[in-house]
Amino acid sequence: MKYVIINSNEISSMDFSQLLTSSADTLRCSIDETKAIVKFKGTTPSFLSGKTQYNHSQMLAMVNDVDGEWYSNEES
Amino acid sequence: MVMRMRFSASQQFIEELCEHCNEVVSDVHISEITYLHPDSDYASIKVSTGSISDTPSIGIQTKTAKIEAVKLERHRELMLTASAAGVTESLKYLVRSEKMCSSSNESDVPEFCYRVDNPKFLTKTIGTLSVSESFHSGSVIRNDITGGFKIGSDRRGNVVRIKSESINDKIVYRGAWRKNWFLEIEKENPALAKQLALTESFHRLELGKFLEEFQYREGFEKPSAIAKTGSVYDNTRSILFDGVDDFIDLGDTEDYYHYTLSEYRDHGVTVAAWVYITTGSLASGYPILSIGRTHNKFYGMRCHVNPQMKLQMDFMGQNGEGGSFGQTANHRKSRVSTTTIETDQWHFLTWAFKTDDEDDWHIYHNGYEIPSTKTGNEECILTYNGDSSIGKLGKTNESAEKFMNGNISNLGIWSTNVGEAGILSIYNDGNPLNYQTASFKYIETGSLVGYWQMEEGSGIHTANSALGGRVSGSLKNGAGWSTVTQNNQLPSPIR
Numbered sequence: 001m002k003y004v005i006i007n008s009n010e011i012s013s014m015d016f017s018q019l020l021t022s023s024a025d026t027l028r029c030s031i032d033e034t035k036a037i038v039k040f041k042g043t044t045p046s047f048l049s050g051k052t053q054y055n056h057s058q059m060l061a062m063v064n065d066v067d068g069e070w071y072s073n074e075e076s
Numbered sequence: 077m078v079m080r081m082r083f084s085a086s087q088q089f090i091e092e093l094c095e096h097c098n099e100v101v102s103d104v105h106i107s108e109i110t111y112l113h114p115d116s117d118y119a120s121i122k123v124s125t126g127s128i129s130d131t132p133s134i135g136i137q138t139k140t141a142k143i144e145a146v147k148l149e150r151h152r153e154l155m156l157t158a159s160a161a162g163v164t165e166s167l168k169y170l171v172r173s174e175k176m177c178s179s180s181n182e183s184d185v186p187e188f189c190y191r192v193d194n195p196k197f198l199t200k201t202i203g204t205l206s207v208s209e210s211f212h213s214g215s216v217i218r219n220d221i222t223g224g225f226k227i228g229s230d231r232r233g234n235v236v237r238i239k240s241e242s243i244n245d246k247i248v249y250r251g252a253w254r255k256n257w258f259l260e261i262e263k264e265n266p267a268l269a270k271q272l273a274l275t276e277s278f279h280r281l282e283l284g285k286f287l288e289e290f291q292y293r294e295g296f297e298k299p300s301a302i303a304k305t306g307s308v309y310d311n312t313r314s315i316l317f318d319g320v321d322d323f324i325d326l327g328d329t330e331d332y333y334h335y336t337l338s339e340y341r342d343h344g345v346t347v348a349a350w351v352y353i354t355t356g357s358l359a360s361g362y363p364i365l366s367i368g369r370t371h372n373k374f375y376g377m378r379c380h381v382n383p384q385m386k387l388q389m390d391f392m393g394q395n396g397e398g399g400s401f402g403q404t405a406n407h408r409k410s411r412v413s414t415t416t417i418e419t420d421q422w423h424f425l426t427w428a429f430k431t432d433d434e435d436d437w438h439i440y441h442n443g444y445e446i447p448s449t450k451t452g453n454e455e456c457i458l459t460y461n462g463d464s465s466i467g468k469l470g471k472t473n474e475s476a477e478k479f480m481n482g483n484i485s486n487l488g489i490w491s492t493n494v495g496e497a498g499i500l501s502i503y504n505d506g507n508p509l510n511y512q513t514a515s516f517k518y519i520e521t522g523s524l525v526g527y528w529q530m531e532e533g534s535g536i537h538t539a540n541s542a543l544g545g546r547v548s549g550s551l552k553n554g555a556g557w558s559t560v561t562q563n564n565q566l567p568s569p570i571r
Contacts, residue, residue, distance in 0.1 A: 001554065003320065020554030021321070028321040028477060028553075037321060039554060059320050060481065064359045071359060074469065074478060075403055 003039045003059040004051045011036060018045040030069045037063075037070075259516060311485060311508035311561045313533045314352070315467075315551065319481025322555035323363075323468035324528075324538065326547055332525065333367045333489060333547075334460045335377075340432035343523075344493030347379045347389075348426040348440075348502060348511075350562045352483040355419045359383055360478035364425070365487065369470035370462025374407040376470065377458065379427040385416040387439045387446070389427040393459030401459070409456040411437040414447045419482075422562035424503045430493040432458070438496075443503030445496055466528070466549060483558055486511065489526030489542075494518070508562055512541060533557050 001020065011024050020039045021027060027036040037059070040048070054062070063070040315324065335345055353362055361383040368376035374392035382388045392408040394401055401407060411434050417423050426440035434450040462470060466487060467480035488511045494502070501518035502509050510529075514521050527541040528549050534557060538549040 001318070022552045022554075026321065026323075026325075026552050028479075039320070041554075056318060056320075060318075063320055066359050074360070075405060 001039055001041050001056060002044070003037055003054040003056070004048050005035050005054075006038055006048075006051065008034050008036055013047055014038060015045065015047060018047075028063070028070070031072050032069065035069070311350075311529075311531070312559060313531045314350070314483040314485035314558045314561050315530045315538065316483050316556045316558040316560070317467045317480035318554070319354070319479050321477075321479055321553040323479060323552050324466035324549040324555060325552050326464040326466065326549055329367060329464040329547055330460065332543060333464060335491070337432040337458060339491075340429055340458075343491055344431060344436075345377075345429045346426065346490040346492065346494040346499075346520075347428075347488070348424065348490075348494075348499065349379075349487040350422055350485040350508070351381070351425050352422050352560065352562075353381060353385075353417070353419045354482040362480050362482065363465075363467055363469045363478055364480065364484065365464075365466055365489075366468065366470040367464045368460030368462060369464075370472055372403065372471045373401045373461075374403050375401070375459055375461035376464075377429075377460075378469065379425075380469075381417065381425070382412065385419070387413040387417065387425060387427070387441065387448075389429065389437055389439065390452070391432070391434075391456060391458040394457040395453060396455035396457065399455075399457075405451070406453045407456060409434050409450070409452040409454050411439060411448050411450050413439045413441070414449060415441075417441060422506075424506070424562075426494075426499050426502075428493055428495075428499070440496070440499050442506070443496075443500035467555065483560055485530050485561055487526070487528045487530070488524060490520055490523045491525045492520050492523035494520050494523075506562060 006014070008029065011027065014021075014024070016023055018040060020041060021037075027038065029036045038048070044053070062068060065071055066073075317323065347365055349364055351362075351364060362381040364379050364381065366376060366378040366380075369378070369392070374390075376392055378390050378392070380388055380390075388410055390408045390410045395406045399406075417425075424440075424442050426443075428438040428440065430436035430438065434454060437448075437450075438445050439448045440446065462472075464470070466484060469478045471477045486508060497517035498520055499518075501516040502511065504515065509515055509518070511524055511527050512521055524542045526543065526547065528538050529541055530538045532538055536551045538551065539545060540547045540549070
């Protein structure tokens, strides 16, 4: 499984039938909502070609970085 | 035991003599003699030991009353306050403890000797060991080295397995008898169960394990009549969550699981699931079930494992009557376990809301309640707002969302407080149980209102076996089927 970070303005160009990500409604977005995570298995979809791909452990580390752009405290 | 009768003008006594020096140790209370009567299983005879001029009275005491009477007597003699383990077993198993005179150990400290005098018992051998006629506390330990069993005699003098004993006010359980797999065998074939209890530990001694630690799959065969029961099934699938964005969408569950506070008070709610958390602790924790929340603020009911690997259960909503909504500790009331669970192994987790009061909430791990404390705002009023899900909290802003990292299987919701005995039966020694089938002390199948077994193995839906199939779960963002289950991975043994 490969993960790719896209810009929010690219969401509309995603073909979710080629992705494991279910839909635009279930995308995980960054805190500032300028980025989103999509994922796929197998051949890289053409609309994601050229973008940096991450494996599972890399992605997990990224979204659990408490100082990063994907994490916020649940309780404030 | 050496005893003799002694008579005085107005009373008669039974004296106990030291077996070593024949000195009088103490008077034997008549209750101890009647307690030993082989036919008095449920009642015992009380004989007056008063003045001869008194009219002798004979009455029936209940078993409990008799035990209490003997206990009181033993307390007076310090026999229950001695530090040596196993002293109290004399009360239950006729392995009689005898007080020896001070000359035997040349001190004023009471010393006790354990004696078994029933022939059935004395002829019993366990492997290369035989039970001696008289043994001191050190020998009691020796009696236990064959691996997990300890024997005594019942009130009829038959050889029995000692299943538990009270040591320092704590009940210590011995052997496999408490295991459901053993109970199943015992139910179908008592003789086989007895044989297992008396022999198997010894035969398996070289494995360095106690009988209670074995599972069916380690060589114990169920009797053929129950080789396959409805309560034990092959759990071959679970659902794997990647911790990034996988979850199961249960949709709008307002008509089914949005219980009101009065409904929580009336019947309670229990949630249970088999959970496997993958190594690599997430700062965000591990959501298991979230009911009625699609909002960044705190709403709904949830059961989860928090970032500290503690089990937690929450009501979320309004900060008291007329209060605000938000995402602070004031907007939830919670119960949190004080102990943690390990990663990379299956756990059977249960959250029981006996009422709406967090003082009545209980958290269970592998069938047993674990200590917990309440946190948050006890005035918080449960308020639902949105859909329900498995494996995520349920926020609208996905950036602040938290996702499960690991596997979930057999998630159930009951519209009742199942209770510890039922939960322990569902745990079933780590063998997966079909929640739809009653088993031992689990009888609350009629209250099962949500049951996602997660056995489909393919597709993007997991069916709800309760509610006539309503509230099917939709696997989102690639939440995948896994063949890792509690069925093919040994759970950690419970001591």
